Amino acid sequence: MQLVAREGIFMKNIRNFCIIAHIDHGKSTLADRLLDATGSVTDREKQAQLLDNMDLERERGITIKSHAIQMDYVYNGEKYTLNLIDTPGHVDFSYEVSRSIAACEGALLIVDAAQSIQAQTISNLYLALENDLEIIPVLNKVDLPSANVEEVTDDIVDLLGCKAEEVIPASAKTGLGIDEILSAIIERIPPPKGNPDESLQALIFDSVYNPFRGVETYFRVLNGEIRKGQHIKFMATGKSYFADEVGTLKLKQQPKDVVKTGDVGYLITGIKEAKEVKVGDTITDSKNPTVNMIEGFEDVKPMVFAGIYPVDTEDYEELRNSMEKLQLNDASLVFIPESSAALGFGFRCGFLGMLHLEIIQERLEREFDMTVITTVPNVSYHAYTNKEPDTPILVNNPSDLPDPSKLNRVEEPYIKATIITKSDFVGSVMSLCIEKRGEITNQTYLTTERVELTFDMPLAEIVFDFYDRLKTVSKGYASFDYSPIGMRQSHLVKVDVLLNGNIVDALSALLHRDNAYDIGKKICEKLRQLIPRQQFDIPIQAAIGAKIIARETVKALRKDVTAKCYGGDISRKRKLLEKQKKGKKRMRQVGNVEIPQEAFMAVLKLND
Amino acid sequence: MSGIYIHIPFCKQACHYCDFHFSTSLKKKEELVNALCTELVLRKNELDGNVETIYFGGGTPSLLSSEELQQIFETIYSNFKVSENPEITLEANPDDLSKEQIHKFTNSQINRLSIGIQSFFEEDLKLMNRAHKASEALESIKEAKQYFENISIDLIYGIPGMSHERWKKNLEIALNLDVPHLSCYALTVEPKTALKKFIEKGIVPPVDEEAAKQHYEILLSETEKAGLENYEFSNFGKPGFHSRNNTAYWEGKPYLGIGPSAHSYDGKFRSWNIANNTKYIKSIEAGELPSEKELLSKQDKYNEYIMTGLRTKKGVFLGKVESEFGKKYSEYLLKQAENLLKNNLLILENETLKISKKGKFLSDGIAADLFLVNLD
Numbered sequence: 001m002q003l004v005a006r007e008g009i010f011m012k013n014i015r016n017f018c019i020i021a022h023i024d025h026g027k028s029t030l031a032d033r034l035l036d037a038t039g040s041v042t043d044r045e046k047q048a049q050l051l052d053n054m055d056l057e058r059e060r061g062i063t064i065k066s067h068a069i070q071m072d073y074v075y076n077g078e079k080y081t082l083n084l085i086d087t088p089g090h091v092d093f094s095y096e097v098s099r100s101i102a103a104c105e106g107a108l109l110i111v112d113a114a115q116s117i118q119a120q121t122i123s124n125l126y127l128a129l130e131n132d133l134e135i136i137p138v139l140n141k142v143d144l145p146s147a148n149v150e151e152v153t154d155d156i157v158d159l160l161g162c163k164a165e166e167v168i169p170a171s172a173k174t175g176l177g178i179d180e181i182l183s184a185i186i187e188r189i190p191p192p193k194g195n196p197d198e199s200l201q202a203l204i205f206d207s208v209y210n211p212f213r214g215v216e217t218y219f220r221v222l223n224g225e226i227r228k229g230q231h232i233k234f235m236a237t238g239k240s241y242f243a244d245e246v247g248t249l250k251l252k253q254q255p256k257d258v259v260k261t262g263d264v265g266y267l268i269t270g271i272k273e274a275k276e277v278k279v280g281d282t283i284t285d286s287k288n289p290t291v292n293m294i295e296g297f298e299d300v301k302p303m304v305f306a307g308i309y310p311v312d313t314e315d316y317e318e319l320r321n322s323m324e325k326l327q328l329n330d331a332s333l334v335f336i337p338e339s340s341a342a343l344g345f346g347f348r349c350g351f352l353g354m355l356h357l358e359i360i361q362e363r364l365e366r367e368f369d370m371t372v373i374t375t376v377p378n379v380s381y382h383a384y385t386n387k388e389p390d391t392p393i394l395v396n397n398p399s400d401l402p403d404p405s406k407l408n409r410v411e412e413p414y415i416k417a418t419i420i421t422k423s424d425f426v427g428s429v430m431s432l433c434i435e436k437r438g439e440i441t442n443q444t445y446l447t448t449e450r451v452e453l454t455f456d457m458p459l460a461e462i463v464f465d466f467y468d469r470l471k472t473v474s475k476g477y478a479s480f481d482y483s484p485i486g487m488r489q490s491h492l493v494k495v496d497v498l499l500n501g502n503i504v505d506a507l508s509a510l511l512h513r514d515n516a517y518d519i520g521k522k523i524c525e526k527l528r529q530l531i532p533r534q535q536f537d538i539p540i541q542a543a544i545g546a547k548i549i550a551r552e553t554v555k556a557l558r559k560d561v562t563a564k565c566y567g568g569d570i571s572r573k574r575k576l577l578e579k580q581k582k583g584k585k586r587m588r589q590v591g592n593v594e595i596p597q598e599a600f601m602a603v604l605k606l607n608d
Numbered sequence: 609m610s611g612i613y614i615h616i617p618f619c620k621q622a623c624h625y626c627d628f629h630f631s632t633s634l635k636k637k638e639e640l641v642n643a644l645c646t647e648l649v650l651r652k653n654e655l656d657g658n659v660e661t662i663y664f665g666g667g668t669p670s671l672l673s674s675e676e677l678q679q680i681f682e683t684i685y686s687n688f689k690v691s692e693n694p695e696i697t698l699e700a701n702p703d704d705l706s707k708e709q710i711h712k713f714t715n716s717q718i719n720r721l722s723i724g725i726q727s728f729f730e731e732d733l734k735l736m737n738r739a740h741k742a743s744e745a746l747e748s749i750k751e752a753k754q755y756f757e758n759i760s761i762d763l764i765y766g767i768p769g770m771s772h773e774r775w776k777k778n779l780e781i782a783l784n785l786d787v788p789h790l791s792c793y794a795l796t797v798e799p800k801t802a803l804k805k806f807i808e809k810g811i812v813p814p815v816d817e818e819a820a821k822q823h824y825e826i827l828l829s830e831t832e833k834a835g836l837e838n839y840e841f842s843n844f845g846k847p848g849f850h851s852r853n854n855t856a857y858w859e860g861k862p863y864l865g866i867g868p869s870a871h872s873y874d875g876k877f878r879s880w881n882i883a884n885n886t887k888y889i890k891s892i893e894a895g896e897l898p899s900e901k902e903l904l905s906k907q908d909k910y911n912e913y914i915m916t917g918l919r920t921k922k923g924v925f926l927g928k929v930e931s932e933f934g935k936k937y938s939e940y941l942l943k944q945a946e947n948l949l950k951n952n953l954l955i956l957e958n959e960t961l962k963i964s965k966k967g968k969f970l971s972d973g974i975a976a977d978l979f980l981v982n983l984d
Contacts, residue, residue, distance in 0.1 A: 563793035566857055567870075581976040
């Protein structure tokens with residue numbers, strides 16, 4: 001029997017769901033448990049955090065890429081197909097999360113029984129509610145001694161307006177509640193609905209780069225079906241392809257002749273570059289295209305910019321190759337060549353956020369063996385000159401800022417920041433946000449203990465040293481999310497750093513006039529700690545234009561020689577000096593000053 | 609040409625700064641000397657050519673009895689070809705150099721004494737926990753001079769609380785005694801030593817690098833006036849009295865290291881014995897060498913040549929780098945040296961790179977700058 005819905009039919013044996021959770025609340029472990037309980041993995045394939053298959057994801061305990069996996073589950077004698085779409089858990093990847101959510105009918109909301117609801121969870125939950133997803137609240141880690149089951153259940157009830165009985169107590173660690181979760185997925189999440197007879201309309205929610213097979217596109221079919229060999233079209237890019245292979249996503253890919261309405265699958269077309277596959281794009285039939293492109297598509301825009309340079313200038317071409325390869329599987333990475341007086345040739349890169357920047361830097365080191373220098377990150381400013389006061393000049397690099405004499409004004413991007421914290425920390429969180437030029441716009445008590453604060457803040461302020469300080473002032477009990485709200489005029493000045501009397505352009509930063517002296521001083525202090533003593537004194541200065549605003553000195557080494565070097569000392573000493581040399585090799589020589597990699601990011605960690 | 613080093617891992621008491629391998633219990637001395645002799649026999653085929661130098665280091669080799677010394681010499685002479693005019697050094701502590709003791713050494717093949725004076729001042733000796741008194745320091749040299757022409761003494765500078773004047777006085781005493789060879793070391797605070805702990809606890813003030821540097825400058829000028837050549841960073845000698853044993857190390861010549869913790873080098877491999885007396889004895893008694901070894905790559909050898917070459921007055925000869933390691937290495941070396949030459953830390957003369965006077969106290973970092981390494 002088929003239920004006939006208004007816009008199509010229900011695919012009654014399919015369930016598509018995602019998991020909404022804060023970092024460390026147990027999402028990946030719970031996913032592992034579900035795979036286990038549905039027999040989707042053999043013992044041989046078992047390893048912790050199956051879905052997070054990048055080493056980096058496992059180490060950091062976070063999900064960077066979306067993943068999808070299909071499980072078969074027999075419930076009350078009937079066979080069901082469950083598609084789990086695992087989403088990234090960080091604010092840098094909000095757009096990807098939104099597209100994954102759009103591909104589902106339901107969501108497991110996982111809340112740590114000791115930590116309760118966090119800002120990231122709430123913002124994703126709102127996204128899910130906007131998309132009419134059925135929410136199944138799961139109270140995880142109830143076995144922990146610090147679990148606060150009743151109180152957190154109340155928080156969830158308050159937040160969702162659900163009944164306390166609907167909250168499933170669980171422990172991904174012990175397996176408690178897993179069967180209840182599976183039956184709730186089938187009972188409570190509506191089956192997908194769509195019209196199999198309409199022309200193909202499928203949502204791209206992710207893509208994965210495979211060096212042998214090209215880009216694998218992950219999609220959810222809304223209407224129609226996708227067949228092997230079909231001539232298809234991506235609506236946003238306008239490009240057409242042949243569907244060389246389609247299939248469903250078990251732990252390994254299962255090629256199929258067709259992926260039908262409501263189901264989740266993968267597509268291989270021989271596309272070699274990830275940027276051709278845009279998350280949120282609509283796949284349709286090229287001869288008989290749908291008229292309705294799926295709503296919500298956005299071209300992902302980078303939020304943070306930084307220069308990436310090879311430590312050794314001779315490695316520029318190799319770096320370019322590595323970046324190009326990385327871009328093949330990370331379409332959100334953008335870069336253009338630039339040059340710096342201090343660092344030579346490199347690239348100005350755009351990132352989704354600071355985590356994304358760190359990930360790129362680490363992947364360059366791990367996967368391509370490229371040691372790189374990342375310069376002071378900045379956001380994208382608009383500068384206006386007196387000559388053309390209405391034409392914005394895009395400033396993605398402090399050195400692109402027009403000369404102050406010609407400058408009319410500068411605008412910087414603002415965000416709406418949402419912070420959820422305990423009521424005890426409201427005062428300190430507020431002071432931090434005000435110090436970061438934030439203006440409070442709202443304050444809501446979610447429960448008697450939990451407060452949601454919203455601020456308008458310059459994006460640049462959260463790029464510099466915000467997350468860590470928020471964690472510190474709230475003793476870890478604060479979570480944070482943001483969304484852009486446009487450009488606003490600001491009093492910005494360019495602060496230069498001089499080492500040994502020479503401006504190191506890669507260390508320049510655009511700062512608010514009121515903070516420039518204070519931050520300039522801190523930058524100098526931080527650099528003094530980070531730059532190792534060398535064979536001569538190294539003056540460090542911060543300057544606005546010709547005016548020096550702060551000064552420190554790295555004192556020259558007095559003694560750098562071992563007294564004895566006889567038969568038994570030679571090997572040991574050689575190894576010691578080799579280590580010293582390796583350390584130096586990882587540094588960048590600017591003029592005759594050796595600067596360690598981390599010094600270029602020093603401005604981010606001024607309060608450590 | 610080759611050398612034999614024999615490590616005597618016993619001391620009467622532990623000096624607070626020392627991180628060499630030794631034991632303050634003398635119970636196993638006899639067993640150990642037997643093991644040293646067995647090791648010499650086991651390794652008798654490892655050295656080609658004549659043995660030019662023999663060096664007893666430690667620990668405190670002056671704790672050896674005449675019989676023990678004789679036993680070792682007999683083993684060496686019956687298993688190795690010793691040249692006609694070898695340099696045979698024994699490290700000795702002032703408290704072991706009574707008239708009778710010195711006499712005992714003169715009856716052996718020993719022809720050079722290296723005396724661990726460290727300082728002629730009681731305060732310094734106490735701070736370092738040396739076993740001898742200031743008076744013994746002076747007397748031992750006077751006594752030794754009657755029997756040995758080739759004498760070296762060790763002095764330490766940069767000791768916490770040591771004034772420039774006191775250091776100068778130390779040098780004056782040594783030079784007035786007309787000692788033909790000096791080894792002078794900046795006090796180095798090694799990890800896991802008593803000195804390190806005392807400094808951490810604030811019992812002893814920290815080492816003042818600026819003072820050490822000035823002491824070194826005093827050392828350079830005083831020794832120069834006295835006609836001692838600074839032929840290696842810490843070593844000063846009259847012509848004809850430079851240590852042949854140590855020079856061989858710096859020139860990359862092969863040497864056989866006998867005893868616990870001793871290192872050997874055969875031109876290809878560097879090996880080192882276990883730094884544990886009991887395990888050493890046990891293994892040797894079972895006929896097995898308790899050692900580990902590593903093959904030196906071309907790059908390792910280049911780095912060692914740079915490191916040792918720059919410490920000596922001979923410097924690093926570009927011709928040798930080119931002939932031994934190839935043009936790639938000599939070109940790399942010159943490129944790396946550019947900045948150091950510009951900053952007057954290195955000098956290039958007669959195709960040879962040498963550390964300048966300004967660079968001497970920074971020579972480790974300078975050597976490292978010239979090293980070739982691969983990032984892992």
